[in-house]
Amino acid sequence: MAVYTEVTDEALCAFLEAYPIGELVAFRGIAEGVENSNYQLKTTGGDFILTLYEKRVDPTELPWFLGLMRHLAAHGVECPQPVSGRDGEALRELAGRPAAICTFLPGVWPRRVRGEHAAPLGDALAGLHLAGQGYAATRANALGPLGWQPLLGLCRKDGDSVQPGLIAELDAALAGILAAWPAPGSLPEGHIHADLFPDNVFFLEDEAGKPRISGLIDFYFACTDLLAYDLAVCLNAWCFEPDYSFNVTRASAMIRAYSARRPLLPAERAALPVLCRGAALRFLLTRLFDWVNTPPGAMVTRKDPLEYMRKLRFFLSAETPEAIGG
Ligand SMILES: Nc1ncnc2c1ncn2[C@@H]1O[C@H](COP(=O)(O)OP(=O)(O)OP(=O)(O)O)[C@@H](O)[C@H]1O
Numbered sequence: 586m587a588v589y590t591e592v593t594d595e596a597l598c599a600f601l602e603a604y605p606i607g608e609l610v611a612f613r614g615i616a617e618g619v620e621n622s623n624y625q626l627k628t629t630g631g632d633f634i635l636t637l638y639e640k641r642v643d644p645t646e647l648p649w650f651l652g653l654m655r656h657l658a659a660h661g662v663e664c665p666q667p668v669s670g671r672d673g674e675a676l677r678e679l680a681g682r683p684a685a686i687c688t689f690l691p692g693v694w695p696r697r698v699r700g701e702h703a704a705p706l707g708d709a710l711a712g713l714h715l716a717g718q719g720y721a722a723t724r725a726n727a728l729g730p731l732g733w734q735p736l737l738g739l740c741r742k743d744g745d746s747v748q749p750g751l752i753a754e755l756d757a758a759l760a761g762i763l764a765a766w767p768a769p770g771s772l773p774e775g776h777i778h779a780d781l782f783p784d785n786v787f788f789l790e791d792e793a794g795k796p797r798i799s800g801l802i803d804f805y806f807a808c809t810d811l812l813a814y815d816l817a818v819c820l821n822a823w824c825f826e827p828d829y830s831f832n833v834t835r836a837s838a839m840i841r842a843y844s845a846r847r848p849l850l851p852a853e854r855a856a857l858p859v860l861c862r863g864a865a866l867r868f869l870l871t872r873l874f875d876w877v878n879t880p881p882g883a884m885v886t887r888k889d890p891l892e893y894m895r896k897l898r899f900f901l902s903a904e905t906p907e908a909i910g911g
């Protein structure tokens with residue numbers, strides 16, 4: 586359930602007066618998503634998404650995220666576009682929260698990932714990286730390597746209650762990953778999505794029944810970091826079977842499609858195993874943090890950290906890029 590902040594009819598109608606998108610026809614809360622409150626709006630001007638940004642998004646960073654979405658949409662990426670009010674502002678306040686309206690994207694995210702999703706995803710990811718190049722402002726990755734040690738520290742006290750020995754295993758993995766992490770400046774950097782999981786990628790089917798991407802959403806973890814790290818996030822999120830076996834065919838198709846649009850440098854390909862380990866650790870740590878630090882009844886949907894322990898173990902055992910489809 587992710588409608589944390591309720592909006593009344595009256596408040597919404599008053600809010601909409603600031604926008605040139607007609608009058609409210611209908612609106613409903615969207616239960617999916619864990620970070621923010623989302624509403625689907627139908628107005629006489631069309632379909633839109635209203636997002637109320639909840640506590641975990643720093644309001645001072647919102648202009649960067651909205652600016653990136655605008656930039657990407659202007660450069661050919663299908664992604665939500667912030668709608669400006671009559672005063673030119675896209676960001677304002679509703680029900681005591683920062684709020685923005687974005688364009689609605691058609692399509693649905695895949696509840697079950699299939700092999701044929703991999704190539705369109707790789708292609709779209711490379712397209713996003715290329716389109717992001719002209720967006721000059723940068724945002725450091727708070728959940729990058731420098732953030733992992735402090736995050737692990739915050740899980741230290743209770744982490745072993747999730748699985749005995751977990752913290753010692755993570756200490757050892759983190760030390761190895763940091764020691765092997767690419768040196769600053771050694772790999773291409775740019776703006777990355779950093780959370781391109783299946784629930785953030787919408788597909789439609791073409792006439793032949795083949796899936797094609799209709800849009801990418803949820804840019805609120807986007808940041809400036811190693812481009813190949815974004816591919817590592819996708820290899821984690823898209824390439825495991827429900828029994829946690831790694832689907833190397835799917836990974837190869839994704840990497841090939843990415844490289845066809847933005848050729849990976851040999852050094853990026855060589856770094857994929859450690860980048861995949863780092864990406865697995867990142868999602869493990871944020872999930873573990875939520876697991877051990879969320880009081881019952883709090884407004885955060887917890888996800889299983891151990892799913893990422895299994896993925897991390899796989900990537901620790903995969904020593905070459907070939908072993909992960911590279
Ligand atoms: N622009 C859009 N067009 C159509 N549907 C959207 C759009 N933005 C969001 N949605 C719908 O809202 C749901 C939640 O959105 P989103 O994933 O951005 O929420 P969140 O709580 O910020 O994210 P998350 O939990 O993934 O971090 C999506 O699964 C989708 O159904």
Ligand SMILES: N[C@@H](CCO)C(=O)O
Binds near residue numbers: 780868871872888
């Ligand atoms: N994609 C993240 C949640 C944050 O959007 C996860 O699965 O842990």
